[in-house]
Amino acid sequence: MRFQILFSTVLLFLISSTCVHSQVKSNAHKDKSANELVFDSTLTVPLEFDNTLDYMLQSWVIQRASTLNCNSSDNVVAVPDSVYKLRLSKMPCLMEMPYNPNVRSFIELYTVRKRHQVEYMLGMSNYYFPLFEQVLGANNLPLELKYLSIIESALNTTIVSRMGAAGLWQLMIGTGRMYGLEINSLVDERLSPVKATNAAAKFLKDLYAIYGDWNLVIASYNCGPGNINKAIRRAGGKRDYWAIYPYLPRETRGYVPIFIAANYSLHYASQHNLCPAIVNMPTLTDTVMVHQRIHLEQVANVLNLPIDEVRLLNPQYKKDIIPGDIKPYALCLPLNSINAFIAKFNEVVSYKADELINNRRGEIEIIQAAATITPGGSGRVTYHKVKSGQTLSDVADKYGVSLKKLKKWNNIKGSKIVIGQKLKIIK
Template identity: 45%
Template sequence: MKYITLYIFTILFFTNALAQNIDSSMTIDDLKLESDSIGFNELDVDDMLNSVFSEKMDSMMSSWDIQNRFNFDNSEVTTLDFPKNLPDSVYINRLKEIEQVVDLSYNKVVKNYIKMYTERRRDLVEVMLGLSAYYFPIFEETLDKYDMPLEIKYLAIIESALNPTARSRVGANGLWQFMYGTARSMKLEITSFVDERRDPVKATDAAARYLSKLHDIYGNWHLAIAAYNCGPGNVNRAIRRSGGKRNYWEIYYRLPRETRGYVPAFIAATYAFEYHKEHNLVPRFPEIELSVDTVMVNDYLHFDQISAKIHIEKEQLRALNPMYRRDVIPAKKSKSYPLVLPNNVILDFVDLDTAIFAFERDKYFPENTLMDPTTSNSSYFTPVDIKGKAKVVYTVKAGDNVGFISSWFKVRASDLRYWNNIRRDMIRVGQKLAIYVPEKDKEKYEKVTNMTFSQKQASIGKSSAPTKTLETKPLDSNYEYYTVRKGDTLWDIAQKYVGISADEIMRLNELKNDRGLYIGQKLKIKRKG
């Protein structure tokens, strides 16, 4: 009988914040009083509610996992009245009452994110409250291990909305949204069969180690959190351009646009979770077992084998074990892997382990080997190992496509898609693509982004085909037209027209979200009056 090590995840909540001082030069009241001098009373609309976060939440709520693992018709969950338009003093006093190490500043930006969580996106917050019963104990145990503030757990709300299979449009993956290169540098395993960015335990450990390093650099949790999102380089540049200032709010406008909303959203998420009862937010629990144990497996095992022998559906196995990309645990005697199971079936697995491993073994593992991933499912492939390679950033130009770009940099198109989360080969003008090339050729490939199309084609021994002139459709006189500019979102554009909503612009122009926008695009706007 195969030996299986059994251990139980201890589900504990740590209630006391750690006694650790941070460099914070402004209190909540100070920031509120000084908001005029910093410019928060004149914030741009897009800064007050970043569309990136709305898009993440929309993606979360429409995902298969959420739609199929939560019962939104549950009679126990009712729509309650909830407080709206609370005065600033309520938010300020409540934030003061939260005993946290990370500074919980308050201003108009934070207020707008609080209202997003407590008023506009209550459905998602209730889902996340339910999921937090499973994930937060894991986060807190790890943060305690590294002597970090336990409230850092709320960062996962901003990163992934507690979706372990979340994948951003730039390729970040998992609960803590690690990019491929960063994940490998933090010793997370990524293969055709396993992606530890989606392992709640391993990814949380890596995130804690990474955040701890960032805090060592800046001595300030706001800056460490910002650097987690946009990288230390961007934070360092923001500090330098602001004359050496190291307060997050003082370098706010020097940071990338998405990062500006990152700390405010973190503060707002902390508030929403700490005061969800005051806002009548009711946790919605997934229809999967949240009380779980873990066994260590030391031989190849397919989810179908488990499902066939014990009473558990394969979808539940996937939900509890999101790190396995092909329903296969590629374990062997020299390298074991964890399998998370509900408490009510864990002993069945231990009792029936021999029968489970033997079930149709030749079908799943012919000659006791893993199946060739290229023949079983073409959507999976082994990404090129970027260890020892240099990162080059290429800016997409008009006329570019995935095939052209991969040929110019001599990389596989599949790797280019994987590094940058490109789906259906959709790229847009101005998009920044990360490409990994040999160290010795870095300088050569850095020049590619500034070449003309003809020069790039010539560099691989091909001539450029004549550019076809695109026919432009005549403009309809029944509508106004808006030309999309860099940085525009549908919400931004709607604010320029009285009585026009972002949803109306989407319907009129057959768009699904902001990703359908590109610079120079002509959008129909319904004339009023």
């Protein structure tokens, strides 16, 4: 019991230090139940939400506008409150989905004002939601939490907020690292759909262990446990979202209603004449581990894949470089390209290596190389282009170095090299 209290205290401190906090505005509103809540005229859309939807439409989706073929109607369906309430009650959800004027306002934001963005998100959800459901299910979490990514990122893997939150689940750097994500100049696993979803699931699970209420979990995901705890104290210790609602940051007041609206809007999209857009995404993919430093452009050109597609499948590599010479990293590709990548790996490594890889490493590579040379060496790095008939032993003899070191410098496990391959030599 003491361990659980200590864990919760430490977790609250760590999460609070990595979340974006909003100032709580004191209000003298009386507590109301979800169904009695009077529409708050000061209610605002959560920070970045509106811009996120518009950014998606204007940038990464619009580039594929020619592939979209959605035959939905622009006719807006008028829905009475009684129907909204009935539909919400019939949704197969574990989490509470109450109806009130604020929820209605956000449903109409999705189904009327932002209906075309919703169609794009419906199309992208066919790719991402199976992954989300698999991870949420494995962690015994409600599957409807997948709609949290709709609010956070509009299913844009590479979006970064003004406050530095990144990826599908908009994790801050501190939160990401707390849940084991690698974040540096080349790799940001907050942008990885798989890694980020696993981290977000653990984060949500820990928040539920603290609050035991999903609405409070959703709210704390937005503004941080510190603000939730402050609102609970101002509400006289009540641990109910609708009871602490007047004491939450103004932005967070809209967070649970907009989450409910996202669940409703995508679940009942067809009833609002909305249909999934056709997006240019490979539905079947697989991963292969890479043990050498390569550039995504090398992969795209040798395998004859669009570079945008390779980037879309591997958004965690911020500069298009996979630093596989440091440790193995996963490369995601369309399923039908995996065998070709394995068969042509040496060709991939050699393709424009000087331009895309070797010249980019500069002083860092020289410093690393100097640390591996024998005493008395100059640390000078040169490259040898493999000619027809040459073997690794031939190259080692030519430069007066050991075969073992030559293989180590170039991350070669066996003895196979190909014509045109660039081999690093340290003298």
